[in-house]
Amino acid sequence: MSVLKSVGVPESAGEKESLTEKGGLRGQKEDQVKSESRHALMAAGDERPGRFGPYGGAYVAETLVPVLREVEKAYAEAKQDPAFTEEFGRLLREYVGRPSLFYAAERLSAQLGGARIYLKREDLNHTGAHKINNTLGQVLLAKRMGKTRVIAETGAGQHGVATATACALFGLSCIVYMGEEDIRRQRLNVLRMRLLGAEVRSVSQGSKTLKDAINEALRDWVSHVEDTFYCFGTAAGPHPFPTMVRNFQAVIGRETKEQALKVLGRLPDALVACVGGGSNAIGFFHPFIGDPSVRLIGVEAGGKGDEPKGHAATLGLGEPGVLHGAYSYLLQDDDGQILPTHSVSAGLDYPGVGPEHSYLKESGRAEYVRVGDEEAVRACEILCQTEGILPALESAHALAYAVRLAPELGSEKVIVVNLSGRGDKDVETLSAYLARRDSDE
Amino acid sequence: MSERLQEAFARPGRGLTRLIAYLMAGDPDYETSLRRLSGLADAGVDILELGVPFSDPMADGPVIQAAGGRALAAGMRLSRVLAMVRDFRRERETPLLLMSYLNPLLRYGWDDFVREAAEAGVDGLILPDLPWREGRVFRERAGQLVGRRLAFIPMAALTSEAEDIEALQEAEGGFVYVLAKNGITGGESGIAPEVLDFIARLGSDLRLPRCVGFGLRSREQVERLAPAVEGVIVGSALVERLSGLDQTGLQGSELGKAEEGVYAWLSGLWQENPQFLNS
Numbered sequence: 119m120s121v122l123k124s125v126g127v128p129e130s131a132g133e134k135e136s137l138t139e140k141g142g143l144r145g146q147k148e149d150q151v152k153s154e155s156r157h158a159l160m161a162a163g164d165e166r167p168g169r170f171g172p173y174g175g176a177y178v179a180e181t182l183v184p185v186l187r188e189v190e191k192a193y194a195e196a197k198q199d200p201a202f203t204e205e206f207g208r209l210l211r212e213y214v215g216r217p218s219l220f221y222a223a224e225r226l227s228a229q230l231g232g233a234r235i236y237l238k239r240e241d242l243n244h245t246g247a248h249k250i251n252n253t254l255g256q257v258l259l260a261k262r263m264g265k266t267r268v269i270a271e272t273g274a275g276q277h278g279v280a281t282a283t284a285c286a287l288f289g290l291s292c293i294v295y296m297g298e299e300d301i302r303r304q305r306l307n308v309l310r311m312r313l314l315g316a317e318v319r320s321v322s323q324g325s326k327t328l329k330d331a332i333n334e335a336l337r338d339w340v341s342h343v344e345d346t347f348y349c350f351g352t353a354a355g356p357h358p359f360p361t362m363v364r365n366f367q368a369v370i371g372r373e374t375k376e377q378a379l380k381v382l383g384r385l386p387d388a389l390v391a392c393v394g395g396g397s398n399a400i401g402f403f404h405p406f407i408g409d410p411s412v413r414l415i416g417v418e419a420g421g422k423g424d425e426p427k428g429h430a431a432t433l434g435l436g437e438p439g440v441l442h443g444a445y446s447y448l449l450q451d452d453d454g455q456i457l458p459t460h461s462v463s464a465g466l467d468y469p470g471v472g473p474e475h476s477y478l479k480e481s482g483r484a485e486y487v488r489v490g491d492e493e494a495v496r497a498c499e500i501l502c503q504t505e506g507i508l509p510a511l512e513s514a515h516a517l518a519y520a521v522r523l524a525p526e527l528g529s530e531k532v533i534v535v536n537l538s539g540r541g542d543k544d545v546e547t548l549s550a551y552l553a554r555r556d557s558d559e
Numbered sequence: 560m561s562e563r564l565q566e567a568f569a570r571p572g573r574g575l576t577r578l579i580a581y582l583m584a585g586d587p588d589y590e591t592s593l594r595r596l597s598g599l600a601d602a603g604v605d606i607l608e609l610g611v612p613f614s615d616p617m618a619d620g621p622v623i624q625a626a627g628g629r630a631l632a633a634g635m636r637l638s639r640v641l642a643m644v645r646d647f648r649r650e651r652e653t654p655l656l657l658m659s660y661l662n663p664l665l666r667y668g669w670d671d672f673v674r675e676a677a678e679a680g681v682d683g684l685i686l687p688d689l690p691w692r693e694g695r696v697f698r699e700r701a702g703q704l705v706g707r708r709l710a711f712i713p714m715a716a717l718t719s720e721a722e723d724i725e726a727l728q729e730a731e732g733g734f735v736y737v738l739a740k741n742g743i744t745g746g747e748s749g750i751a752p753e754v755l756d757f758i759a760r761l762g763s764d765l766r767l768p769r770c771v772g773f774g775l776r777s778r779e780q781v782e783r784l785a786p787a788v789e790g791v792i793v794g795s796a797l798v799e800r801l802s803g804l805d806q807t808g809l810q811g812s813e814l815g816k817a818e819e820g821v822y823a824w825l826s827g828l829w830q831e832n833p834q835f836l837n838s
Contacts, residue, residue, distance in 0.1 A: 152668050159669055159696050177661055177688045179618045181716035181741050183723060323624060329615065336617045341742035343718055440661045440688065441615060453636040454666030455614040 153438065160445045168357025171480060173473035176356035178336075178443045185343045190358040192263045197365075202258065209254050210369060213287070214244045216251075218370075220377035220534075225504040233527035235520050236386070237537045238374050240398065241509065247539030248370060248398045249280035253349055255366035257284035260347035267342065270349045271295045271335040273328035273394065274465030274512065275307025276539055277351030282316035284349075292316040295334045299326040300464045306543050325458045328394075328468045332442050352395025353472035356443030360472050367401020374534060375405050382532060388413040388523065391536040392516040393486065394430065394466035396475045398538040407483060416475060417519045419461030420488035426451070430459035432471040433479050433486040446473040462491035462551060463511035463544070489518040495551055497521050498541060510539035511547065561682035563654040564710055564733055567605050568768045568789060574829035575785035577605035579770055581658065581794030583626035584609050584643055585635025587805045592630075593643050595801060595818060600653035602822035603830070605790065608685065611640050611659035618660075618687040620745030622795040626802060637663045637672070641679045648680035656712060656733075658685040673701045676709060683710035683733045690714075692726050712736050715761055715769075717754070724764050734768040734789060735761060739775065745795035748774030750783045758787045781829050797825060 161172035167190075168174045176186055196202040210216040219239040227234045240248040253270075260268055268290050272278030278294040285292035294311055298320050301308055311318050324330040332355070339348045353363040371389075378386050389406060391399035393416040403414045421429035429435065432447045439448040441456060449457040449469035461467040478484035489497075494511060497518035501507050509517055513536070520535045527533070541548070567577065580599050585592055599607060612627035612635050619627070637659075644655060657676060664672045664686075676684070689697060691713045698711050710733030715724060718741060727735060737758055739748040748754075754771075761769055771784055772792025781791050800821045809817055 155668070155670060156665055159665075159700060175693060176690065177693060178690060179687055179716070180690050180714040180723070181718050181738060183690045183692075183716075184718045184720050324614065333615055333617050337620075337743045340618070341740075343741050437666075439665055442617070443688070448662070450662065450666060452666065453638075454663035455631060455636075456662075 156438065168361060170360070170474045170477035173438070173444070173446050173476040174357055174360055175445050176443055177440045177445065178356050179340055181340050181343065182356070185339070186356055186358065188263070189259075189347075193259055193358055193362050196259055196262055202262065206255055206258055209258075210251065214250050214254070215242065216369065217373040217377070218242055220374065220381060223505050226501065227524065229504055230521060230524045232525040232529060233387070233523070233531035233533045234529070235524055236378075236532060236534045237507070238370060238402065238534055240370060240536060240538045241507070241513065241540035245276070245280050245283050246542065247276040247280065247510065248367060248401065248536075249277045249351065249539075250283065251369055251401070252351070252363050252366040252397060253277070253280040253284040256347070256349045256362070257281070257288055257290065260290065260349065261288050263347065265290070265345060265347035267291050267293070267346045268349050269293045269295070269335050269338050269346055271328065271331035271351060272307075273297070273300055273331070273467060274463065274510070275300065275304040275311065275543060276465060276510070278316065278318070279307050279310050279314070281349045281351070282311045282314035285316065286314045293338070294318050295321050295331040295338070297325070297327040297331050298322045300328065300331070303547050304464055304543055305546065327459070327464070329442075329456065329470070336442070352397040353400045353474060354395040354442060354444060354446065354470055360444065360474055363397050364400045364404055364472075364474060367397050368404045370398065370401045370536060371403060371405035374402065378532075378534065385409055385412050386532040386534045387411070387527070388415055388531070388533045389536070390415045390417060390516045390520050390523070390533060392417050392466060392512045392538060393433070393471060393475060394419070394468050394512065395470065396472040398536055400472055400474055402536045403478070403484060407478075414478070414484040415519065415523075416484055416486045417515045418486060418488045419459075419463060419466035419515060420490035420493075421460040421462070422491060427458045428460050429488065429490075430461045430467050430469065431488040432469060433475060434488050436469070438476065441470045444473045446476045447471050447479070462494060462547065463515065465510070465512040465539075466515065487519055489515045491551075493518045495548065498548065507537070508541035509537055510541045511544045513538045514541070561654065561708055561710055561732065563652060564606070564682040567654045568734065572605055572790065573603045574826075574831055575781055576788055576829060577770070577790035578825070578829045579606040579608055579772070579790055579792040580604040580797055580825065581608040581610060581792065582801075583623060583630050583798060584611060584640040585630030585633055586612075586626040586798070586802065587629055588633045589635070589639060589643065593646055596643070596647050597651055598818055598822055599825070600651045602826060604653065604825070607653055607655045608658050608792065608794070609640065609644070609655060611637055611657060611663055613660040613663060616660060618743055620743040620795060622745045622799045622802075626798050629802070637667050641675050644676070644679040644681055654682045655680065656683040656685055657681050658687070661686060661688050669697065669700060670704060673704050673709065677705040681709060683712050685712045685714075685736060687714070691723070707731060714738060715757075717741055717757055724761065727765055727767070730765075730767055734770045735765055736792070737761060737769050737771045737788070739771050739773045742773065744773055746774045747776055748780070750780055755787055778828050785829075791829065793825065793828060797821070800824065
């Protein structure tokens, strides 16, 4: 427990600096009593929907409470309406190109030895990532609710592209908030969004990345509640988003299960997916939660290492708190301020995580590990060279962990990696990274 | 509930209505914001609202975002905000509310925070990311620890529906914070007829005093609202003027004099016979 808690006199600025730095270190694990009493505040009581154990909830401005309730009701109705589910299913088949392939990465597996690796090819979806599964669902819902203006946040730009795509398809206006830093490193996706008719608004506050883009999108939403639908990009944020986004993404896990049973005649031994906010992972994992023989492994961005601000490993190195409307793990200092993050991949560069992942971590049902920038880039190169597939840097984190895990398991074991997106968008980042590495060597 | 806060509503306001003035704790530094807190109290402000800086203030517009950023850069943190309240309370009895996002309070520990805030002389809490119904367990726990010494200030929004307003019946003490617009702090809210209708409806549904905030910056707005409400809240417009002074590089007594000018501007917003309407 911090010594500051009981001190009445103000500390000097100098002392404060050093204590904050120390508190920011992953260490400072808080004492058990404090975290239990906080859990009790967050979990107990009635009228509090959208909980995964103590995690989740809707910690938003009062103005948004009725607005979220409207989304929740509309979604509950849509889910029961065959017209809605049939149209969504048809779009997934005919527009996205589902089911996505379940591919045996034989050369990669042979090179690594040990377990066989299969890839769930979400990178082959229209627009190049899993994000389209969710945006089609939400934009269909927006249309059903009579909303004419759709807003979204984006990190790597994949969710922005997928939202702009769905809006173009349904003729809705689309505004995408994107951090200045992400606009710089994901120029290709910015151009794609503009071609699709979306307005991309640059966010220069804070760390100028995904977290700040979400803040701005929430500010926009609360200012335009009448006509606007917020198409949230990951299975985080206030209720009902974590549940709704997970349900739209669960098609990944359902197909994987069906394909594994058909191809292998049994369930896989381990599923591996990258976790930023965690939507591809939760959609992949969810249909397997009741299958205890299947290990569920989430891979977070280890960045440059475990020092504060050097990574985005929220579950591995954070503590629970409230950000962007939900109670979940967060990267924060000991004053509760959100810490900057780092990852070579923009889509994982986020200090929060979806509440259901916090619950899966705490219940022990899923494992969360981390892979750093360098290991992810190497995995990217390995997949290019053995299979002729260029993965997104986000997905390369999941792949890197499978590369580490496969040789430790027997050849009868099967690992499925969710290859959540393709890497075209990352070519510039990769070439800059490789140039730096070459000059260092 | 806090006697100071109760008294503020028991007596008539010191102007056309009561004025609640917002400052960001620690902007631009501890000493300056403490001095301004006292200056506002001495200028006759009825209630003070002190902001706890947070890295991700999703309900705030650019002015208060920037103020929070400056406060954090200057080393402000929750423990020092509480110290500032203790320092303020040695000399002044003006009711004071803390406005804070939830995460710094959770990180500090809710129990410790509630006890220390009440002991420091905080009279109530405005929590923009804890909607009223999510907050029930928080209020119950605070009640067990400090009785009714801290008032929880509910917010009513133009989007609020009957069930949301009904839930506010549980509120004890303090007032209901009526949001003059759907949106974030700052800017300028037109006082539309539907805002006045909403305020009137709240008056018949709730027994609480009504104070209106978000986007208030002119005497004209205050004059329109005053007959319909028990108080008005001014935040961004005040913070903007004070931070403007900090950018001039004024120091010492010159800065003090310039601050007096800002308090005079504030008086012009709501006092009956303001001396400086256009300062």
